[in-house]
Amino acid sequence: MSADIAIEELHFSFNAGERPVTLFDKLKLTVGRGETFGILGPSGCGKSTLLRIIAGVQRHWSGRIRLFEHAIVPGARFKGALRREIQMVFQDPYASLHPLHTVERALTEPLVVHGVADAGTVALERLQEVGLSAHLARRYPRELSGGQRQRVAIARALLLGPRLLLLDEPTSALDLSAQAEILNLLNRLKRSHDMTLILVSHDRGVIAHLCDRAAVMQGGRIEKILHRSELSQV
Amino acid sequence: MPDEASKLLVRELTVRSAAPGERALVDGVSFAVGTERVALVGESGSGKSLTARAILGLPSPPLTAVAAELRFGAIDLQDLDARAWAALRGSRLSLVLQDPRRSLNPVLTVGWQLHEALQLHGRYSRAERLERIEAMLHSVGLAPSVLSLYPQQLSGGMGQRVVLAMMLLNGPGLLIADEPTSALDVSLRDQVLELMCGLVSAHGTGLLLISHDLQQVARHCDRVLIMYRGRIVDTCPAAALPLSTHPYTRTLWSSRPNGRTYGTELPVFDPT
Amino acid sequence: MKGSSAALRFGVAVLGVWVVVAIAAPWLSPYDPLQQQIEARLQAPSLAHWLGTDSLGRDLLSRLLYGARPTLLLVALVATVMAPIGLTLGILGGYFSGGLDRILSGLTNVVMAFPQLVLALAFVGLLGPGLLNVALALILTGWPAYARLSRAETQLLRRSDYIAAAEMLDIRGPRLLFGHLLPACLPALRARLALDLAGVVLTAAALGFLGLGARPPTPEWGTMVAEGGRVVFDQWWLAAAPGAAIFLLSIAFNSIADGLRAGNSHAG
Numbered sequence: 118m119s120a121d122i123a124i125e126e127l128h129f130s131f132n133a134g135e136r137p138v139t140l141f142d143k144l145k146l147t148v149g150r151g152e153t154f155g156i157l158g159p160s161g162c163g164k165s166t167l168l169r170i171i172a173g174v175q176r177h178w179s180g181r182i183r184l185f186e187h188a189i190v191p192g193a194r195f196k197g198a199l200r201r202e203i204q205m206v207f208q209d210p211y212a213s214l215h216p217l218h219t220v221e222r223a224l225t226e227p228l229v230v231h232g233v234a235d236a237g238t239v240a241l242e243r244l245q246e247v248g249l250s251a252h253l254a255r256r257y258p259r260e261l262s263g264g265q266r267q268r269v270a271i272a273r274a275l276l277l278g279p280r281l282l283l284l285d286e287p288t289s290a291l292d293l294s295a296q297a298e299i300l301n302l303l304n305r306l307k308r309s310h311d312m313t314l315i316l317v318s319h320d321r322g323v324i325a326h327l328c329d330r331a332a333v334m335q336g337g338r339i340e341k342i343l344h345r346s347e348l349s350q351v
Numbered sequence: 352m353p354d355e356a357s358k359l360l361v362r363e364l365t366v367r368s369a370a371p372g373e374r375a376l377v378d379g380v381s382f383a384v385g386t387e388r389v390a391l392v393g394e395s396g397s398g399k400s401l402t403a404r405a406i407l408g409l410p411s412p413p414l415t416a417v418a419a420e421l422r423f424g425a426i427d428l429q430d431l432d433a434r435a436w437a438a439l440r441g442s443r444l445s446l447v448l449q450d451p452r453r454s455l456n457p458v459l460t461v462g463w464q465l466h467e468a469l470q471l472h473g474r475y476s477r478a479e480r481l482e483r484i485e486a487m488l489h490s491v492g493l494a495p496s497v498l499s500l501y502p503q504q505l506s507g508g509m510g511q512r513v514v515l516a517m518m519l520l521n522g523p524g525l526l527i528a529d530e531p532t533s534a535l536d537v538s539l540r541d542q543v544l545e546l547m548c549g550l551v552s553a554h555g556t557g558l559l560l561i562s563h564d565l566q567q568v569a570r571h572c573d574r575v576l577i578m579y580r581g582r583i584v585d586t587c588p589a590a591a592l593p594l595s596t597h598p599y600t601r602t603l604w605s606s607r608p609n610g611r612t613y614g615t616e617l618p619v620f621d622p623t
Numbered sequence: 624m625k626g627s628s629a630a631l632r633f634g635v636a637v638l639g640v641w642v643v644v645a646i647a648a649p650w651l652s653p654y655d656p657l658q659q660q661i662e663a664r665l666q667a668p669s670l671a672h673w674l675g676t677d678s679l680g681r682d683l684l685s686r687l688l689y690g691a692r693p694t695l696l697l698v699a700l701v702a703t704v705m706a707p708i709g710l711t712l713g714i715l716g717g718y719f720s721g722g723l724d725r726i727l728s729g730l731t732n733v734v735m736a737f738p739q740l741v742l743a744l745a746f747v748g749l750l751g752p753g754l755l756n757v758a759l760a761l762i763l764t765g766w767p768a769y770a771r772l773s774r775a776e777t778q779l780l781r782r783s784d785y786i787a788a789a790e791m792l793d794i795r796g797p798r799l800l801f802g803h804l805l806p807a808c809l810p811a812l813r814a815r816l817a818l819d820l821a822g823v824v825l826t827a828a829a830l831g832f833l834g835l836g837a838r839p840p841t842p843e844w845g846t847m848v849a850e851g852g853r854v855v856f857d858q859w860w861l862a863a864a865p866g867a868a869i870f871l872l873s874i875a876f877n878s879i880a881d882g883l884r885a886g887n888s889h890a891g
Contacts, residue, residue: 121885136415159536200793213784217806226802263395270788277792283625291528292394293563296615319537326608326617351610 121313122148122171127180129166140166140337144180153307153314155324155331163337164317165208168283171315172205172312185280201231205278210266214258220244220269223256243272248324249304264295268302275310284316288323295336297349300326359384359525361404362420366401366581369413372622376414377402378581384525388548388558390568390589390601399561406559407446409438425523425620442460442472445518447528447547449511454517455502461513462498465520472521484552487516488548508539512546525557533563542551545573565592565603577603631882634817637875645691652685665858674864675873677850686842687864693754693837694844694872697827698820700758701765706816708762709769709809710808714800717777728774731767739764740826744835754836761823761886772815776808810887817880828869844869 124298127144130137140163148154156164169175171184173195182189187199195203206212211327214223226242241251247268258266267287274282288296289305307314309338324331325348333340366377375399382389393399405416406429415495421428431439440446448454454516456464462484469480485495493510502510511531517524528547530538548571551558562568569592577585579602585597595601602620651669653673655774660680716727719801734742739761777780779788783803789795789803830836831845839846842863850861 159538167789172791174790174815196739200791203791205788205791207788209784213788215789215803218803227795228799230792230794230798234726274789293603293606294394295563295622297619299606300608301616301619304616317663320608322607322609326612327609345613349610349613 119127119242120147120269121150121152121185122146122315123181123183124171125181125350126188127167127170127178127182129163129170129175129178131177133219141178144337144339146332146339148315148335151313151329152330153316156203156315156317156334157321157331157343158318158334159319162199167334168205168315168317171281172203172283173200173227199278199347202280203283204277204281205276205283205285206267206270206274207289209290210263210270211258213270213307214266214273216258219257220256220261222271223273224254224276226272241264243276244268246275246306247272247288248298257339262295263291264298267291267295267299271299271306275306278310281313281315284314286318287316287322289318296323303327321351325349352415358422358424359405359559360420360422361402362418364402364405364418364421366398366405366414366416368530377405377416380424380570380581382576382583382584382586382598384557384559386555386557388551388564388572388573390560390572391563391577391578392562392568392575392605394506394563395579396580399563399582403446403527403561406603407444407527408438414457421465438472441468441518441523442521443524445521445523445526446524447514447518447531451505451507451514452502454514455510457502459501459507460498461502461505462499465513465517468517468520476501483520484516490553491516491546498609507535508543511535511543514544515547515550519554519556522554525559526551527559527561529561532562532567533565540567541570548572565600565609566607569593588608628882628886630878631886633879634875634878634882637871638879641691641695641851641872641875644688646686648688649859652682652688654682654685655673655822656681656685657840658682665854665861666886667858668860674859675860677816677847677861678854683861683864686847687844687868690842690844690865691872693841694827694869696823697754697761699824701761701823702816702820704758704811705762705765705819706769709766710773710805710812711769712766713770713773714804714808715777716802717774718781718804724774727770732775734764735767736770737764740829743793743826743830744833747830752838754837756834757827757830761826765819765823768815768819769812772811773808775809777804780804780807787854810883814880814883814887817883819877820832821876821880824873824876826867 118198124144124146127141128139130139130142144167153195156167158164163197166175170178171182173189176194178190178191183202184199224241224243225236228236228239244254249268249272250266253261261269288299291299304327305318314325316324328348329344329345331348333343355510360383362381364374364377364380367375374512375527382397382404395522403412404498405418408420408431426439436508449573454544455461465484466480468485469475475483484498488495488497493509493512493516497505497509497513502513507570531547532543534585535543544567558572560568560572569589572589575587575589575592577597585595585600586597592600592604595604599620602618606617606619608617658681660676662680663676664678664680666672666676672682672684675686677683677686712727716724716772742764743757743760746763747756750756750759767790786799786803789799795804827836828845828848832849833842834849836845839844847865848862851858851865855862
């Protein structure tokens, strides 16, 4: 299995007050083609930061990162194909959708910016693909339930046809039934889109339900890698 | 703490918002809690937190709460003024909330607040108070050194233990806990809940636990009431939960993801 | 929550009344505000002149109604220029940080260090009296508050998930600044603006009182208060009426600000 994502010697530190704190030191990780890879750990272990580094949102790291055929340079924004191919679904669906933009705007704007023809129609298609009806397009995020908002966030992440989908605790802020719906949706989308997934969660059950392999993270270090056989025991 | 005096009796409790024509947020809910551990389980919007607040006389306007009967032992809870409530809450009827930071005063030390809890509701000498406090701290697994700390210096788990200690100091007949572990790390949740249930049983206190986590309450409670959209749709003993035939309960119980549900569709409740 | 929308409704209603008065002054005024009738000077309120006449025999009611115009014009001018300038500079500084931010922050701090009324006086003293100059003075001294506000909001919002999400979708530049950051800054800004406008009404009246506002014989409330001040012990209504008008307009903006601010804290 050729590795789609290869991270080596990753180093990341931040300033807590005046003292610099090292979070990652020589972190190493590989994710294979089309895999659904989980990162399991308690809050503060660094799993979200790792995801944001892979997403290109957090750029102050050092080390070597290869995402597909692109070698990532620390400090540089992702551009062009690389930027399109890596997308993320955030934890709090209310915080990741602009509160003053309608669902329609949230879904058409990225398409317009990338010059996709017929943005309105494509946006509606994506909306229906995540199981939402077209009439919700004119609603604002505050008028939607948590599960609905997260579906919009997922639809938005899929707009540009990403090859890598990053999910930061996608169901932590949701009810049990909303969580079940989103997990079912993700399972379906995994099969219909050709994507590699990296899923971060503190919930062992969620990781075990979705992932082929998972890294257990603690204090910025990967303690061990769980394979499918071990995950099925969870 | 006699049994009958601790019985909480709720009959036909209804909470409405001011908006006309909308469904009641809590719709004719009835149940009783004795010296046992009862869980009120539901998802967001089910009305479980509002039920707890209504019982404690706390619903904020524009919400209105009415009940055919709302009694705690011989006390009619619908007939209390502010002073009577102040005397009742924290002594015979206690509340533990989700976020310990909201129950603890940030400008007073833990010790100050624990002493105050005793002073408000009883007459003890300083030495007696200290003795009771240290005994309580021991049973919640905290060292006496915590007395000189401020709430901000406590971790989530420690803070919740402090709140628990504070709420149990006066030996209440009933403890109402509203999602007491939701703000804690997953690894701490079972610990804190086990502590709570253990203490409650040891002191002969009743427990009404509000939660959204059916499997968690099944491990720690005797009886479970399931709420959906303002109504209690199912009640059953905790041990019988896996065998429940009620569609909503079954869905809540089995829609938890785990290693064995890999690749399968999780059951989703269809209200129709 | 009910209280806040009541405040908002009250404020908007009173403001609306003044706007209508200002626009319809020619039709609502019983007399020409500039027409002098020296024989009828300093008359008490009567059926002929509801608010009496001033020292040149001009009908006070008509002057009061027409007097809404310069004040409201000033408020409109200041509102439409001052806030956008401050907003834009603040967003630019807050988003880009670095050198640009340091220059803009420095400028903001310098201007903010001066008390607004004193600075406005200096400007008007330099440029000469007149409505436009008063507006200019207020704009040039008032924008820093908005720059500071929107800079702080922008710095906060930069870390929010929806801005990160927009970045990941390659939404950047003016589209990001004005389509995403700016709308999010607006709620806080609106409340602040309404409050400031209450102050603008008072500052403009103060400048008019000092003779630095609209040139006579144009009726303007501040100037009218000054004129009325000279005869306040005998014909107190000459100062009281324009004073009440200033008060009512200022209160309207205060109520609007109150309602908006309370609305913000509930929506947040």
